[in-house]
Amino acid sequence: MKRCGLCLVAACLVAACSSTSNDFAGDPQSEELIQKVDHEDEMDHEGHAHGHSTLREFVGASRPKLNVEVTADPVSGVNVHVTSDLQVEPSAASSEHVDGQGHYHLLVNGVKVLRFYNEWIHYSELAPGDHTVGVELASNDHSIYIWDGKKVSVETFISLKEPKEHHHHSDDFVEFVGASPTLDIEVIEDKKSGWNVYVELVGMLIDPVMGDGNHVDGAGHLHLYLNGEKTARLYGTATHIDSFPNGKVEVMVALYNNLHKPYAVNGETLSATALVVNTG
Structure with missing residues (x-):
């Protein structure tokens, strides 16, 4: 089907x-x-x-x-x-x-x-x-x-070699300096296989090398979550996902700094969510 x-x-x-x-x-x-x-x-x-x-x-x-x-x-x-x-x-x-x-x-x-x-x-x-x-x-x-x-x-x-760093994501966040970024996402079924996620981001720079592993205000990357589980680190505004589980799927993209800590404004982390219903 x-x-x-x-x-x-x-x-x-x-x-x-x-x-x-x-x-x-x-x-x-x-x-x-x-x-x-x-x-x-x-x-x-x-x-x-x-x-x-x-x-x-x-x-x-x-x-x-x-x-x-x-x-x-x-x-x-x-x-x-x-x-x-x-x-x-x-x-x-x-x-x-x-x-x-x-x-x-x-x-x-x-x-x-x-x-x-x-x-x-x-x-x-x-x-x-x-x-x-x-x-x-x-x-x-x-x-x-x-x-x-x-x-x-x-x-x-x-x-x-074995990674030099081992990090565990926590509730610790980094307060975003400056105007709050705007973040939207759209999830569209691919014509051949899987799904495409499109991100519209204004106000944060995606740069995986800026700061050489140190925090730089306003720079970082994205994390992609499916039903609350992290599935990928993103360095761009479009990504392809091979498959979704059947049923309702919550797709979330969140903003992180280059030390893998979530960005926040007034203590609220920055993310956008889309709901997809996938029936097979």
Whole structure:
């Protein structure tokens, strides 16, 4: 049965480094190259896996740029920073192909683990040890971009040690200095699989490196919660969630500083909530 989603938008504020770039040569082929790759494994709304993706030639005057920097996060996993020529359009994901538009796929040890839309992403599901972390460019329709017959992708090696920091979230908060930020969220069912969360934030700077791990007034990141349970740390204003549990789901985004303490105004933490009804 096709999933049906009802989105109620709560547009209110409730109170070791490794870097790699691609190196492709050659001119664009005149015909689109159709091949299959095996790591695409998203589920459609009827529960069918898509085990393959089409390869699509990137159209442009020169080879597309893709630079990827992966650093160990002091608390968990890695932070990935991407710069590329891709025009990322989160609202166009799972729609028709447009030359030069799309999103990113995160690859861990050669396997696609998620879709993302932002220049920065945090990925926590990496145990200590040796890993390859990569990024590839994908079109709106989830086909993988290629240039001169090669995928536009970059993989880099990182060796993770046990985190130096162990933190537990508490009720301690940091009073926001200055005018209170405004925060709205919208949750929309993706046309292919999962859900997209869009954040509208004014008045706080999202910057994962500002302050070099120290508190900076007005800077920080977002935490994403599903039914009260934290599921992700966000460094941007759009994210894709693979799946929701059936029934009513409360989606909350909250503002945190770079020390992972919640921001508050007059003692009230800053967050926005949307309710989704997911039936399967």
